[in-house]
Amino acid sequence: MMLKEFFGSSVEDALEKAAWKLNFDPKALSFTKIPQTFSRPGKGTLVGILVDCDKLPQKSESCDEVKSSVEYENIQGIVDPKERAEKFLAGVLGRMGLDFKIKRMEKGENLVLSVEFGKDQIDIRRAEARELRSSLQFLVNRVLYGQSSEESRVIIDFGGKLxxxxxxxxxxxxxxxxxxxxxxxxxxxxxxxxxxxxxxxxxxxxxxxxxxxxxxxxxxxxxxxxxxxxxxxxxxx
Missing domain, CATH: 3.30.1370.50 (R3H-like domain)
Structure with missing residues (x-):
């Protein structure tokens, strides 16, 4: 399974970018819209889609070459699901240009990934931070487990506030x-x-x-x- 993530100001914009990078007609792409928007303080709001490369009409070398911010295939060799989840989240946050530390812990049947941000990175009290946390939680569970945020195996926590x-x-x-x-x-x-x-x-x-x-x-x-x-x-x- 290979999923590629693309962002834009709208679903149409994200789909257009995906079609251009993958060299396919937009109508040929099978994708899922990420329900939450990605709000980054001072950088506006983005809409994300996940394109399923396995459902393209034919094998696309460009799909292998595109480095999206998910890079799902790069965690396939990791057996431990906790390590997979942590590395995946760290990769997304790193590509967003954020300074952070992640602490892993268990809460009942769930894995909690608690993120501490560097100074002046993100004000976790603001609505944008809650939106970002919710978006990341959806993305981690959707890509790694094929689940919605309502069935989350992985819970994302910002600043130890859980x-x-x-x-x-x-x-x-x-x-x-x-x-x-x-x-x-x-x-x-x-x-x-x-x-x-x-x-x-x-x-x-x-x-x-x-x-x-x-x-x-x-x-x-x-x-x-x-x-x-x-x-x-x-x-x-």
Whole structure:
């Protein structure tokens, strides 16, 4: 399997760049749009696509020659999945021109890659940093495991804030659950970071009188918290 990553100001722009570099008609390319945009402080926002070179109409030498920022094939010789994930993430961050250190740890069944950035690199408190973290998490899981961010095996953490964020989401989950129990009506949350949605799902998983579900796709996915056994008609719009 060989995936190549291309960026542009829009999907069309990224596809045009891919077609030019691979020397193929854009209509011949099989690609997947990366749901999250890549926001880099001071450098604007980019849209990414993953082109599947194995699905090209014919073998393309240019596909082997193109050095995209993913370079998926360069990690194929690494057996340890944790090392594969760390090297892949380090490669992407390095090609973005960032100074960083990555610490590996395990949290339950997940691998956590905690990234510490150099001075004046990225303000992890800003929305752009959360968007970048979410995009990287999607990319790592999509390329290495073929999974969406909702099923992440690898969790990306910036600045060691995962534990703090986990506690914040637990508190929020409890507040929302109490509201649902009191009103007997569902609460729907829009445009929440995929990692935060997952944390809320986990925090409420053992509550027998509450159930959670998700609908929609990726960044527009809606998290619903409702009374267990509630009728669909009781949900808020």
């Amino acid at each position: 534990e703090e964020r986990t506690e914040q989401m637990k508190d929020l989950a409890r507040e929302l659950a109490e509201s649902v129990k009191k009103t007997r009506r569902a609460v729907n949350i829009n445009l929440m970071d995929s990692q935060d949605r997952r944390l809320i799902h986990q925090a409420l998983a053992e509550m027998k009188d509450i159930k959670t579900s998700g609908r929609g796709e990726e960044r527009f996915r809606i998290l619903s918290i409702e009374p267990a056994g509630s009728d669909e008609n009781q949900k808020d719009a």
